Amino acid sequence: MMNSQYDFSKLSDSFQALIGNKELSFQFYDMFPFPVEIFGAKGTTVFLNRAFLDWNDVKDANLIVGIYNLWKDPVCLEIMGKKVIDGIFNGETVTFPDFPVPIYDLVDRSVIDEKPYESAYTDLFFFPIWDGDRLAYVVCVFIVKRMYQGRQDVVKAKEYIDNHWLDEFDSKAVGKALNISHAHLRALFKQHAGMTMHDYYKKVKVDHVKEKLADRNLSIAEAFAACGEDSRGAFVRTFKELTGMTPTEYRNSFK
Numbered sequence: 395m396m397n398s399q400y401d402f403s404k405l406s407d408s409f410q411a412l413i414g415n416k417e418l419s420f421q422f423y424d425m426f427p428f429p430v431e432i433f434g435a436k437g438t439t440v441f442l443n444r445a446f447l448d449w450n451d452v453k454d455a456n457l458i459v460g461i462y463n464l465w466k467d468p469v470c471l472e473i474m475g476k477k478v479i480d481g482i483f484n485g486e487t488v489t490f491p492d493f494p495v496p497i498y499d500l501v502d503r504s505v506i507d508e509k510p511y512e513s514a515y516t517d518l519f520f521f522p523i524w525d526g527d528r529l530a531y532v533v534c535v536f537i538v539k540r541m542y543q544g545r546q547d548v549v550k551a552k553e554y555i556d557n558h559w560l561d562e563f564d565s566k567a568v569g570k571a572l573n574i575s576h577a578h579l580r581a582l583f584k585q586h587a588g589m590t591m592h593d594y595y596k597k598v599k600v601d602h603v604k605e606k607l608a609d610r611n612l613s614i615a616e617a618f619a620a621c622g623e624d625s626r627g628a629f630v631r632t633f634k635e636l637t638g639m640t641p642t643e644y645r646n647s648f649k
Contacts, residue, residue, distance in 0.1 A: 420432070420441045420443075423441065423443050423533070424443045424444050426443060426445060427445055428445055428535060428536060428537065428538070429443065429445045429446035429449050429450075429516075429535070429536035429538070430442070430443040430445065430446060430533065430534065430535055430536070431443075431446055431533075431534045431536070432531050432532070432533050432534070433464055433483075433531065433532045433533075433534065434531065434532075435483065435528070435529040435530065435531070435532070436463075436465070436483070437463045437464045437465030437466065437479075437483055438460060438461075438462065438463045439458050439459050439460070439461070439462045439463070439464070440459060440460070440531065441459065442455050442458060442459060446536070449510075449536075449538070450497065450500060450506065450510060451506050451510035452500070452505060452506060453506075457503075457504075457505045458505060464479060464482075465479055465483060469496045469499050470496070473493065473494065473496070474490055474493070478490065482520045482532055483529070483532060485522040485524070485529050486520075486522070487520065487521045487522065488518075488519075488520040489517065489518065489519050489520075490517070490518040490520070491517045491518075492515050492516075492517065492539065493515065493516050493517070493518050494513065494514075494515055495513070495514040495515065495516060497509050497510070497511065497513065497514065511541050511542060511543045512542045512543055512544065512546060512549040513541075513542045513549060513553065514538060514540060514541040514542065515538075515539050515540040515541075516536045516537055516538050516539055517536075517537040517539060518534055518535070518536060518537075519534070519535045519537065520532055520533070520534050521533055540553075540556060544586055544587075545582070545586045547572060547574060547579065547582060548582055548583055548586045548587055550572050551568050551572060551579060551583055551591060552587070552594065554568050554571050554572065555568065555591065555594055555595050555598060556598055559595065559598045559599050559602060560621070560622050563591075563592055563595045565579070565580055565591050565592070568591060579591070596632050596636065597636060599621060599622075599623070599629070599632075600632065600633055600636045600637065602621045603617060603618060603621045603623065603629075603633060603641070604637070604644065606618075606620050606621060607641060607644055607645045608645075608648060614641050614642065614645065617641070618630075618641070625641060
């Protein structure tokens with residue numbers, strides 16, 4: 395999981411400084427450990443870094459580079475909307491959170507033989523690179539937030555819980571959403587995930603509380619409240635059970 399608070403203007407400035415040397419610019423991005431895709435001004439992919447290829451198990455970049463066009467992709471147009479994509483290629487800096495990666499589309503287009511993961515969600519960060527007054531490139535950085543592998547019904551249950559973590563846990567609601575008997579789903583989940591659905595729900599919620607506690611602009615009470623919990627309530631015990639620390643100790647560990 396990557397830190398979505400990273401200052402990507404540093405990447406933009408570095409690429410801008412290398413604009414006169416395309417080969418050196420792309421070598422620069424190939425060193426980064428997170429996936430990067432670079433588009434030409436008309437929307438066609440011109441570069442994929444090694445992290446992108448490895449993440450999606452793409453063996454031949456030429457199956458995408460010079461062929462794929464974000465502006466003409468009906469899948470991404472449906473997910474992101476034409477207005478957002480138009481803005482990207484009009485030179486706007488755009489952040490698109492929780493993008494559901496259409497990995498199945500790479501299979502359908504014969505770019506890869508099989509899915510390397512069942513599903514994934516990323517934050518996308520697009521920024522323009524200018525050559526004078528002309529848009530030269532658009533760089534897209536993928537910050538992988540969630541990635542799922544394994545049995546499909548268990549993956550779908552995890553996705554449902556991850557997307558409804560602010561709601562009170564209800565195993566029957568998960569089963570109903572997946573059209574599976576919640577008793578059968580409970581057994582499947584425990585067998586394949588190694589924990590109960592309720593334990594997974596508590597882990598997800600604790601992870602969100604930890605993320606909020608890392609924000610020093612929030613008090614501990616505010617961090618818990620943002621996650622639908624009381625910092626003086628029973629969930630504090632759950633937090634300590636899973637982290638081995640009290641909320642105060644966890645926050646102080648960042649000093």
